[in-house]
Amino acid sequence: MSLREDLLAFFEEHSEEYISGQTLAQSFGVSRNSVWKAVNKLKQDGYNISSVSNRGYKFYADNDVLSSDKIYGYMTEKAKQLKLVILKTTDSTNNEAKRMTAQGLTENSLIIANEQTAGRGRLGRSFYSPNDKGIYMSFVYHTELDITDAVSVTTAAAVAVVRAIVKNTDKRPQIKWVNDVYLDNRKICGILTEAVSDFESGTTHNIIIGIGINMMYSDFPDDIKDRAGVLNVKELSRNRLIAAVADEMMTLTDDLRNHSYIDDYRRYSMIIGKRIDFYKNNIKCTGTAKDIDENGGLIVMLDNGSIETLTSGEITIRLKAESEIAAQSSELNLE
Protein backbone atom coordinates (compact mmCIF):
# COMPACT_ATOMS: atom_id res chain seq x y z
CA MET A 1 0.00 0.00 0.00
CA SER A 2 1.17 3.54 -0.71
CA LEU A 3 1.47 6.11 2.07
CA ARG A 4 -1.67 7.72 0.70
CA GLU A 5 -3.63 4.45 1.02
CA ASP A 6 -2.17 3.80 4.47
CA LEU A 7 -3.16 7.26 5.63
CA LEU A 8 -6.66 6.97 4.21
CA ALA A 9 -7.25 3.62 5.87
CA PHE A 10 -5.91 4.97 9.17
CA PHE A 11 -7.99 8.15 8.96
CA GLU A 12 -11.12 6.15 8.15
CA GLU A 13 -10.67 4.20 11.38
CA HIS A 14 -9.89 7.30 13.41
CA SER A 15 -12.21 9.84 11.82
CA GLU A 16 -13.17 12.89 13.90
CA GLU A 17 -10.06 12.41 16.11
CA TYR A 18 -6.92 14.55 16.14
CA ILE A 19 -3.85 12.51 15.26
CA SER A 20 -0.41 14.08 15.42
CA GLY A 21 1.95 14.12 12.46
CA GLN A 22 4.48 12.45 14.73
CA THR A 23 2.17 9.48 15.43
CA LEU A 24 1.42 9.05 11.73
CA ALA A 25 5.10 9.31 10.77
CA GLN A 26 6.04 6.67 13.36
CA SER A 27 3.17 4.36 12.40
CA PHE A 28 4.20 4.30 8.75
CA GLY A 29 7.97 4.64 9.16
CA VAL A 30 8.22 7.88 7.18
CA SER A 31 9.18 11.47 7.96
CA ARG A 32 6.70 14.05 9.25
CA ASN A 33 7.36 15.99 6.08
CA SER A 34 6.22 13.02 3.96
CA VAL A 35 3.04 12.82 6.05
CA TRP A 36 2.46 16.56 5.61
CA LYS A 37 2.87 16.27 1.82
CA ALA A 38 0.59 13.24 1.56
CA VAL A 39 -2.09 14.93 3.70
CA ASN A 40 -1.91 18.03 1.52
CA LYS A 41 -2.38 15.88 -1.56
CA LEU A 42 -5.45 14.28 0.03
CA LYS A 43 -6.85 17.73 0.77
CA GLN A 44 -6.26 18.77 -2.85
CA ASP A 45 -8.18 15.68 -3.93
CA GLY A 46 -11.14 16.94 -1.94
CA TYR A 47 -10.83 15.16 1.41
CA ASN A 48 -11.99 17.22 4.34
CA ILE A 49 -9.04 17.17 6.75
CA SER A 50 -8.21 19.96 9.17
CA SER A 51 -4.72 20.60 10.56
CA VAL A 52 -4.32 22.28 13.95
CA SER A 53 -0.89 23.04 15.36
CA ASN A 54 -0.03 21.03 18.50
CA ARG A 55 -2.99 18.72 17.92
CA GLY A 56 -2.49 17.23 14.46
CA TYR A 57 -4.83 16.23 11.68
CA LYS A 58 -8.57 15.55 11.88
CA PHE A 59 -10.30 13.59 9.15
CA TYR A 60 -14.04 14.25 8.94
CA ALA A 61 -16.35 11.26 8.76
CA ASP A 62 -18.66 12.79 6.17
CA ASN A 63 -15.99 12.61 3.48
CA ASP A 64 -17.51 11.27 0.30
CA VAL A 65 -14.69 11.87 -2.11
CA LEU A 66 -14.67 9.59 -5.11
CA SER A 67 -11.76 7.23 -4.68
CA SER A 68 -10.67 4.26 -6.76
CA ASP A 69 -9.02 2.71 -3.69
CA LYS A 70 -12.32 2.74 -1.87
CA ILE A 71 -14.39 1.62 -4.84
CA TYR A 72 -12.05 -1.32 -5.50
CA GLY A 73 -12.12 -2.05 -1.78
CA TYR A 74 -15.91 -2.47 -1.83
CA MET A 75 -16.04 -4.42 -5.12
CA THR A 76 -16.18 -8.17 -5.58
CA GLU A 77 -13.28 -9.79 -7.42
CA LYS A 78 -15.21 -9.89 -10.68
CA ALA A 79 -15.92 -6.16 -10.74
CA LYS A 80 -12.28 -5.44 -9.87
CA GLN A 81 -11.47 -6.47 -13.45
CA LEU A 82 -12.88 -3.11 -14.54
CA LYS A 83 -10.39 -0.34 -15.14
CA LEU A 84 -11.49 2.67 -13.08
CA VAL A 85 -11.03 6.24 -14.26
CA ILE A 86 -12.05 9.02 -11.88
CA LEU A 87 -12.33 12.59 -13.11
CA LYS A 88 -13.01 15.74 -11.16
CA THR A 89 -15.00 17.18 -14.02
CA THR A 90 -15.84 16.38 -17.61
CA ASP A 91 -18.47 17.35 -20.15
CA SER A 92 -20.08 13.90 -20.06
CA THR A 93 -18.70 10.53 -18.98
CA ASN A 94 -20.36 8.99 -22.06
CA ASN A 95 -18.44 11.47 -24.25
CA GLU A 96 -15.29 10.74 -22.29
CA ALA A 97 -15.83 7.01 -22.82
CA LYS A 98 -16.22 7.53 -26.57
CA ARG A 99 -13.08 9.65 -26.74
CA MET A 100 -11.06 7.15 -24.74
CA THR A 101 -12.31 4.26 -26.85
CA ALA A 102 -11.43 6.14 -30.04
CA GLN A 103 -7.96 6.73 -28.60
CA GLY A 104 -7.42 3.02 -28.04
CA LEU A 105 -8.98 2.09 -24.68
CA THR A 106 -9.41 -1.66 -24.92
CA GLU A 107 -10.20 -2.70 -21.34
CA ASN A 108 -13.70 -2.92 -19.96
CA SER A 109 -13.81 0.24 -17.89
CA LEU A 110 -15.84 2.41 -15.60
CA ILE A 111 -15.42 6.15 -16.08
CA ILE A 112 -16.69 8.24 -13.19
CA ALA A 113 -16.86 12.00 -12.75
CA ASN A 114 -17.54 14.17 -9.72
CA GLU A 115 -19.27 16.67 -12.01
CA GLN A 116 -20.49 16.85 -15.61
CA THR A 117 -20.72 20.18 -17.37
CA ALA A 118 -22.80 18.82 -20.26
CA GLY A 119 -24.38 15.64 -18.93
CA ARG A 120 -26.66 14.09 -21.53
CA GLY A 121 -29.99 12.32 -21.16
CA ARG A 122 -32.23 10.47 -23.56
CA LEU A 123 -34.06 12.20 -26.39
CA GLY A 124 -31.45 14.97 -26.55
CA ARG A 125 -32.19 16.17 -23.03
CA SER A 126 -29.55 17.28 -20.58
CA PHE A 127 -28.78 15.57 -17.29
CA TYR A 128 -28.14 17.88 -14.35
CA SER A 129 -24.84 16.79 -12.79
CA PRO A 130 -23.58 19.19 -10.08
CA ASN A 131 -20.31 18.43 -8.27
CA ASP A 132 -20.31 16.19 -5.19
CA LYS A 133 -24.06 15.55 -5.34
CA GLY A 134 -24.44 12.50 -7.49
CA ILE A 135 -22.94 9.57 -9.32
CA TYR A 136 -22.16 10.14 -12.98
CA MET A 137 -20.54 7.12 -14.53
CA SER A 138 -20.21 5.20 -17.77
CA PHE A 139 -19.43 1.53 -18.16
CA VAL A 140 -17.50 0.67 -21.31
CA TYR A 141 -17.79 -2.91 -22.49
CA HIS A 142 -15.82 -4.06 -25.49
CA THR A 143 -18.10 -6.76 -26.70
CA GLU A 144 -19.72 -8.10 -29.81
CA LEU A 145 -23.41 -8.31 -29.09
CA ASP A 146 -26.43 -8.61 -31.34
CA ILE A 147 -28.15 -5.24 -31.45
CA THR A 148 -31.15 -6.83 -29.65
CA ASP A 149 -28.94 -7.97 -26.77
CA ALA A 150 -27.38 -4.52 -26.67
CA VAL A 151 -30.84 -3.05 -26.12
CA SER A 152 -31.30 -5.46 -23.19
CA VAL A 153 -28.27 -3.89 -21.54
CA THR A 154 -30.27 -0.80 -20.66
CA THR A 155 -32.98 -2.90 -19.06
CA ALA A 156 -30.32 -4.85 -17.17
CA ALA A 157 -28.67 -1.61 -16.01
CA ALA A 158 -31.94 -0.39 -14.47
CA VAL A 159 -32.20 -3.69 -12.59
CA ALA A 160 -28.55 -3.37 -11.48
CA VAL A 161 -29.19 0.09 -10.00
CA VAL A 162 -32.33 -1.02 -8.18
CA ARG A 163 -30.72 -4.20 -6.81
CA ALA A 164 -27.73 -2.20 -5.59
CA ILE A 165 -29.96 0.32 -3.80
CA VAL A 166 -32.20 -2.37 -2.29
CA LYS A 167 -29.19 -4.33 -0.97
CA ASN A 168 -27.58 -1.28 0.60
CA THR A 169 -30.49 0.77 1.94
CA ASP A 170 -34.04 0.35 3.19
CA LYS A 171 -35.39 2.23 0.14
CA ARG A 172 -37.58 0.56 -2.45
CA PRO A 173 -37.06 2.31 -5.78
CA GLN A 174 -39.12 1.51 -8.84
CA ILE A 175 -38.37 1.31 -12.54
CA LYS A 176 -40.33 3.38 -15.00
CA TRP A 177 -40.10 1.77 -18.39
CA VAL A 178 -37.75 1.81 -20.01
CA ASN A 179 -34.81 2.88 -17.89
CA ASP A 180 -35.63 5.51 -15.30
CA VAL A 181 -35.44 4.74 -11.59
CA TYR A 182 -37.91 6.48 -9.30
CA LEU A 183 -38.22 6.90 -5.57
CA ASP A 184 -41.38 8.34 -4.02
CA ASN A 185 -42.64 9.28 -7.48
CA ARG A 186 -39.52 11.30 -8.28
CA LYS A 187 -36.82 10.36 -10.73
CA ILE A 188 -33.52 9.63 -9.00
CA CYS A 189 -31.67 7.89 -11.82
CA GLY A 190 -31.47 7.94 -15.59
CA ILE A 191 -29.60 5.65 -17.95
CA LEU A 192 -28.26 6.43 -21.40
CA THR A 193 -26.86 3.53 -23.40
CA GLU A 194 -24.89 4.15 -26.56
CA ALA A 195 -23.20 1.64 -28.83
CA VAL A 196 -20.66 1.70 -31.57
CA SER A 197 -22.05 -0.90 -33.92
CA ASP A 198 -21.52 -2.49 -37.27
CA PHE A 199 -24.80 -2.30 -39.11
CA GLU A 200 -23.77 -4.87 -41.72
CA SER A 201 -23.20 -7.62 -39.18
CA GLY A 202 -25.79 -6.20 -36.78
CA THR A 203 -23.36 -6.40 -33.87
CA THR A 204 -21.75 -3.92 -31.51
CA HIS A 205 -18.02 -3.19 -31.16
CA ASN A 206 -18.42 -1.60 -27.80
CA ILE A 207 -21.21 -0.43 -25.64
CA ILE A 208 -21.34 2.53 -23.27
CA ILE A 209 -23.85 2.51 -20.44
CA GLY A 210 -24.12 5.90 -18.77
CA ILE A 211 -25.79 5.98 -15.36
CA GLY A 212 -26.64 9.11 -13.41
CA ILE A 213 -27.92 8.86 -9.81
CA ASN A 214 -28.96 11.86 -7.73
CA MET A 215 -27.56 11.10 -4.28
CA MET A 216 -27.93 14.32 -2.30
CA TYR A 217 -30.18 17.35 -2.34
CA SER A 218 -29.16 20.16 -4.63
CA ASP A 219 -30.83 23.12 -6.30
CA PHE A 220 -32.46 21.38 -9.21
CA PRO A 221 -33.15 23.67 -12.19
CA ASP A 222 -36.74 24.88 -12.55
CA ASP A 223 -37.56 22.56 -15.45
CA ILE A 224 -36.94 19.42 -13.38
CA LYS A 225 -37.40 20.49 -9.79
CA ASP A 226 -40.96 19.18 -9.58
CA ARG A 227 -40.05 15.68 -10.66
CA ALA A 228 -36.39 15.12 -9.78
CA GLY A 229 -35.63 13.33 -6.52
CA VAL A 230 -32.63 12.17 -4.52
CA LEU A 231 -31.68 8.91 -2.86
CA ASN A 232 -30.63 10.78 0.29
CA VAL A 233 -29.13 8.01 2.41
CA LYS A 234 -26.36 9.64 4.45
CA GLU A 235 -24.79 6.34 5.50
CA LEU A 236 -24.35 5.22 1.89
CA SER A 237 -21.30 6.76 0.23
CA ARG A 238 -21.04 7.26 -3.50
CA ASN A 239 -18.00 4.95 -3.53
CA ARG A 240 -20.00 2.12 -1.98
CA LEU A 241 -22.97 2.53 -4.31
CA ILE A 242 -20.73 2.74 -7.39
CA ALA A 243 -19.08 -0.55 -6.34
CA ALA A 244 -22.47 -2.14 -5.66
CA VAL A 245 -23.86 -1.13 -9.07
CA ALA A 246 -20.64 -2.35 -10.74
CA ASP A 247 -20.98 -5.71 -8.98
CA GLU A 248 -24.56 -6.09 -10.17
CA MET A 249 -23.65 -4.97 -13.69
CA MET A 250 -20.82 -7.50 -13.91
CA THR A 251 -23.19 -10.30 -12.91
CA LEU A 252 -25.87 -9.21 -15.36
CA THR A 253 -23.61 -8.50 -18.32
CA ASP A 254 -21.86 -11.85 -17.91
CA ASP A 255 -24.64 -13.44 -19.87
CA LEU A 256 -27.01 -11.02 -21.49
CA ARG A 257 -28.77 -13.82 -23.29
CA ASN A 258 -30.02 -14.98 -19.92
CA HIS A 259 -33.00 -12.72 -19.34
CA SER A 260 -33.87 -13.93 -15.85
CA TYR A 261 -33.30 -10.40 -14.51
CA ILE A 262 -36.57 -9.48 -16.22
CA ASP A 263 -38.34 -10.97 -13.17
CA ASP A 264 -36.77 -8.26 -11.02
CA TYR A 265 -37.56 -5.67 -13.67
CA ARG A 266 -41.22 -6.69 -13.42
CA ARG A 267 -41.11 -6.81 -9.62
CA TYR A 268 -39.82 -3.25 -9.41
CA SER A 269 -41.85 -1.86 -12.30
CA MET A 270 -43.88 1.22 -11.43
CA ILE A 271 -46.13 0.95 -14.42
CA ILE A 272 -47.40 -2.60 -14.73
CA GLY A 273 -51.14 -2.49 -14.19
CA LYS A 274 -51.24 1.31 -14.56
CA ARG A 275 -53.08 3.45 -17.07
CA ILE A 276 -50.66 5.13 -19.45
CA ASP A 277 -50.53 7.47 -22.42
CA PHE A 278 -47.80 7.21 -24.97
CA TYR A 279 -47.03 9.01 -28.15
CA LYS A 280 -46.13 7.06 -31.21
CA ASN A 281 -45.42 8.95 -34.42
CA ASN A 282 -46.97 11.98 -32.72
CA ILE A 283 -50.24 10.15 -32.16
CA LYS A 284 -51.45 9.86 -28.59
CA CYS A 285 -52.41 6.34 -27.57
CA THR A 286 -54.01 5.35 -24.28
CA GLY A 287 -54.11 1.96 -22.63
CA THR A 288 -53.06 -0.15 -19.67
CA ALA A 289 -49.50 -1.40 -19.15
CA LYS A 290 -49.92 -5.17 -18.83
CA ASP A 291 -46.48 -6.72 -18.63
CA ILE A 292 -42.84 -6.63 -19.65
CA ASP A 293 -41.80 -9.28 -22.16
CA GLU A 294 -38.57 -11.29 -22.07
CA ASN A 295 -36.77 -8.67 -24.18
CA GLY A 296 -37.83 -5.78 -21.97
CA GLY A 297 -40.66 -4.72 -24.30
CA LEU A 298 -43.69 -3.12 -22.66
CA ILE A 299 -46.94 -4.95 -23.39
CA VAL A 300 -49.85 -2.53 -23.49
CA MET A 301 -53.54 -3.21 -23.94
CA LEU A 302 -54.91 -0.25 -25.86
CA ASP A 303 -58.37 1.06 -25.12
CA ASN A 304 -59.59 -0.35 -28.44
CA GLY A 305 -58.73 -3.83 -27.10
CA SER A 306 -55.64 -4.40 -29.23
CA ILE A 307 -52.33 -5.44 -27.70
CA GLU A 308 -49.17 -3.60 -28.58
CA THR A 309 -45.59 -4.26 -27.45
CA LEU A 310 -43.54 -1.11 -27.17
CA THR A 311 -39.89 -1.76 -27.84
CA SER A 312 -38.49 1.62 -28.63
CA GLY A 313 -36.94 3.69 -25.90
CA GLU A 314 -37.79 6.67 -28.09
CA ILE A 315 -41.41 6.41 -27.06
CA THR A 316 -42.41 8.78 -24.28
CA ILE A 317 -44.83 7.27 -21.83
CA ARG A 318 -46.78 9.11 -19.19
CA LEU A 319 -48.40 7.53 -16.21
CA LYS A 320 -51.96 8.65 -15.68
CA ALA A 321 -52.71 10.05 -12.24
CA GLU A 322 -55.35 8.36 -10.06
CA SER A 323 -57.42 11.53 -10.17
CA GLU A 324 -57.21 11.61 -13.94
CA ILE A 325 -58.39 8.05 -14.17
CA ALA A 326 -61.35 8.90 -11.97
CA ALA A 327 -62.23 12.29 -13.36
CA GLN A 328 -60.30 12.37 -16.65
CA SER A 329 -59.11 15.83 -15.67
CA SER A 330 -55.75 16.72 -14.07
CA GLU A 331 -52.47 15.04 -15.07
CA LEU A 332 -49.38 13.86 -13.23
CA ASN A 333 -46.51 14.00 -15.64
CA LEU A 334 -43.76 11.67 -14.55
CA GLU A 335 -41.66 11.84 -17.68
Ligand code: BTN
Ligand atom coordinates in the same frame (compact mmCIF):
# COMPACT_ATOMS: atom_id res chain seq x y z
C1 BTN B 1 -31.92 10.18 -18.90
O1 BTN B 1 -32.40 10.39 -17.80
O2 BTN B 1 -32.52 10.49 -19.93
C2 BTN B 1 -30.59 9.51 -19.00
C3 BTN B 1 -29.57 10.20 -18.12
C4 BTN B 1 -28.20 9.56 -18.20
C5 BTN B 1 -27.20 10.35 -17.38
C6 BTN B 1 -25.88 9.69 -17.32
S1 BTN B 1 -24.79 10.46 -16.19
C7 BTN B 1 -23.46 9.57 -16.79
C8 BTN B 1 -23.61 9.49 -18.29
N1 BTN B 1 -23.06 10.65 -18.93
C9 BTN B 1 -23.97 11.38 -19.53
O3 BTN B 1 -23.74 12.43 -20.16
N2 BTN B 1 -25.17 10.82 -19.40
C10 BTN B 1 -25.10 9.61 -18.62
